[in-house]
Amino acid sequence: MSNSVQFYGTGRRKTSVARVWITPGTGVITVNKRVLEVYFPVDTQRMLLQQPFSATSTGGKYDVRINVRGGGTSGQAGACRHGIARALLASDATLRPLLKADKLLTRDPRMKERKKYGQPGARKRFQFSKR
Numbered sequence: 001m002s003n004s005v006q007f008y009g010t011g012r013r014k015t016s017v018a019r020v021w022i023t024p025g026t027g028v029i030t031v032n033k034r035v036l037e038v039y040f041p042v043d044t045q046r047m048l049l050q051q052p053f054s055a056t057s058t059g060g061k062y063d064v065r066i067n068v069r070g071g072g073t074s075g076q077a078g079a080c081r082h083g084i085a086r087a088l089l090a091s092d093a094t095l096r097p098l099l100k101a102d103k104l105l106t107r108d109p110r111m112k113e114r115k116k117y118g119q120p121g122a123r124k125r126f127q128f129s130k131r
Helices: 043-056 073-091 093-101
Strands: 007-013 016-024 029-031 062-069
Touching (some): 007 073, 043 093, 062 073, 073 093
Parallel strands (some): 029 062
């Protein structure tokens, strides 16, 4: 662990929770002690993660350490994005309008709807039989 100053942000999406620490550095991103490209092999997920940096033009200025758990890869990528945006805000409050304009500080409230009794899923019904 480096002794330089670090900033923290918590990101959430669906059932995923990401704990994000950013330190001034060269732009190295590690997710669950693995390189970004290894943890998120899909381009769109990596692009999603980089959004807060591109919105604030701070790409390559921070080293990012992310601990993420719960949910699937898509939800985890969204949680990481949310956490990075919050950590950037903690590092520099003047970035708020830029992050807010791209809706990066908003927690996506969409969750999976619960399964109801007497049904096979949340909305799906069992096949109706007249006779």
